[in-house]
Amino acid sequence: MAKDGRTEKATPKKRQDARKKGQVLRSKELSNLLNYGMLFIGVVFLSSYVVSVFFKIMVTMFEQIQVKATPMQIIKELTIEGAPLLIGAFSMYLIVTLVGYYLQVGFLFSPEAAKPNIKKLNPANYFKQVTDMKKSGFELVKNLVVFVIISAVVYNVYLNNAHKFQELLLLSWFESLQQFQGILNELLIKLGIVFTGLGIADYLFQKYQYEDGLKMKKEDIKDEMKNQMGNPEVRSRQKAQFREIMKKQVAKTVPDASVVIVNPTHYAVALRYKKKDGDKVPRVIAKGVDHLALYMKEVARENNIPIIQNIPLARKMHAEIDEGDYIPEDLYEVVGKIIAKLVRDNRIKIDK
Numbered sequence: 001m002a003k004d005g006r007t008e009k010a011t012p013k014k015r016q017d018a019r020k021k022g023q024v025l026r027s028k029e030l031s032n033l034l035n036y037g038m039l040f041i042g043v044v045f046l047s048s049y050v051v052s053v054f055f056k057i058m059v060t061m062f063e064q065i066q067v068k069a070t071p072m073q074i075i076k077e078l079t080i081e082g083a084p085l086l087i088g089a090f091s092m093y094l095i096v097t098l099v100g101y102y103l104q105v106g107f108l109f110s111p112e113a114a115k116p117n118i119k120k121l122n123p124a125n126y127f128k129q130v131t132d133m134k135k136s137g138f139e140l141v142k143n144l145v146v147f148v149i150i151s152a153v154v155y156n157v158y159l160n161n162a163h164k165f166q167e168l169l170l171l172s173w174f175e176s177l178q179q180f181q182g183i184l185n186e187l188l189i190k191l192g193i194v195f196t197g198l199g200i201a202d203y204l205f206q207k208y209q210y211e212d213g214l215k216m217k218k219e220d221i222k223d224e225m226k227n228q229m230g231n232p233e234v235r236s237r238q239k240a241q242f243r244e245i246m247k248k249q250v251a252k253t254v255p256d257a258s259v260v261i262v263n264p265t266h267y268a269v270a271l272r273y274k275k276k277d278g279d280k281v282p283r284v285i286a287k288g289v290d291h292l293a294l295y296m297k298e299v300a301r302e303n304n305i306p307i308i309q310n311i312p313l314a315r316k317m318h319a320e321i322d323e324g325d326y327i328p329e330d331l332y333e334v335v336g337k338i339i340a341k342l343v344r345d346n347r348i349k350i351d352k
Contacts, residue, residue, distance in 0.1 A: 008221055010214035016216060026104050029146075029158045029202035033195045034100040036090050040188050112164040142202075149194055157187045243291065250296050253286040255303040258348050259338065260296060262307055263314035268293035270300070271327070273339055273350050282335050284321045306347050309339055 010018070016025075060081050064074045158165075161183045171179065216224075254260065257270035270286040273279050287294050300307050313334055322326060327335055342348045 006215040006217050008216045008218055009211070010216055011221060011224060012070065013224060014119060014214055015312060020192065023102075023213075025207055026101075027203040027206045029195075029198065030104065030199040031097070031100045032097050033199035034103075035093070036192065036195045038096045040192055068227060129258075149198075150191065153190050153194055154187065157190060163187070175225065246292055247295055250286050250292065251299055254296055254299040254305065257285055257300065257305050258282070258350070259306045259308055259342060260300045261310050261314045261317065261338075262293065262297060263311040264309045266293060267314040267318045268296040269314055270296060270305075271319040271335065274348060279326075281326045281332065282339065283326050284317060284323055287318050287321075287323060289318065305343055308342075309336075310338070 060077050061074060064077055069077070099288070164179055164183060167179065204328065254270050256272055256274075258273045260268055260270045262268045266289060268288050269284055271282045272285045273282040286296060297307055299305075317331070339348070339350065343350060
């Protein structure tokens with residue numbers, strides 16, 4: 001049994017309300033994974049550019065010292081040389097951060113979450129969060145586990161390449177740089193595997209916690225449904241959606257009708273009698289009342305479908321025949337006369 005009797009999954013409305021408050025599913029480790037991916041790309045694919053920039057910075061610094069430039073002049077020249085690298089790194093970090101946020105949360109602006117809340121400034125609430133032993137303890141254990149895993153990976157790479165570190169002092173500057181690049185790539189690949197595992201695990205755990213936090217009591221779901229059903233705006237929106245669905249259906253079926261029987265304003269029934277479609281007797285393909293009936297007449301006029309006024313027939317067919325059913329035998333005569341007259345007047349052809 002869940003805590004406080006909350007055993008049911010959150011309803012769409014509950015999720016929507018939580019999102020409006022800024023309560024969304026986010027994983028810090030998954031964000032770290034994306035940031036690490038940016039670092040990996042930068043080191044592996046842009047290392048030569050980064051090294052060239054550092055060389056330029058070093059050359060510029062020595063040149064400025066030789067000409068006895070002032071500290072401000074040196075800083076200015078170094079800033080000019082290093083600015084493209086710094087701007088590029090900051091831009092990449094900003095883009096990755098925004099992409100990571102969008103992938104996890106989507107586009108979200110929560111005015112409610114941005115509102116000033118005096119309760120957040122209450123020291124009691126702060127100490128309550130700090131002293132939440134369960135949450136704090138879990139975060140501490142998680143951070144320790146992450147630290148141990150990363151340390152183990154770094155130590156493993158060091159053991160695998162201990163002899164190479166000793167050789168660095170004997171190699172030329174360029175050869176040392178190449179060898180160090182290889183060691184760094186190995187470290188980055190192994191750390192990438194670790195961060196991927198941590199990111200997926202943390203995301204799944206955060207998802208579990210998020211879903212668990214949104215769970216509702218059965219009574220809460222019942223109350224929500226009652227409130228929605230009693231809400232005039234919800235009822236009006238549902239009716240509008242239903243009318244729109246029915247209008248789309250009518251727009252597809254009525255153009256295929258042979259005749260539309262009306263009463264004349266409240267009821268409309270579309271009949272189809274086409275031998276090529278296998279109709280042995282007329283079939284009801286659409287029917288509507290009030291607004292839908294008026295729309296059926298409008299569609300019929302647009303498609304040159306005959307509209308026949310017959311009040312008792314329209315009411316009877318609307319009340320007794322479902323869409324898709326053939327007319328009963330007791331209506332053969334009255335409907336047959338209507339169709340026969342339309343055929344004689346060349347308004348319809350039953351063989352088409």
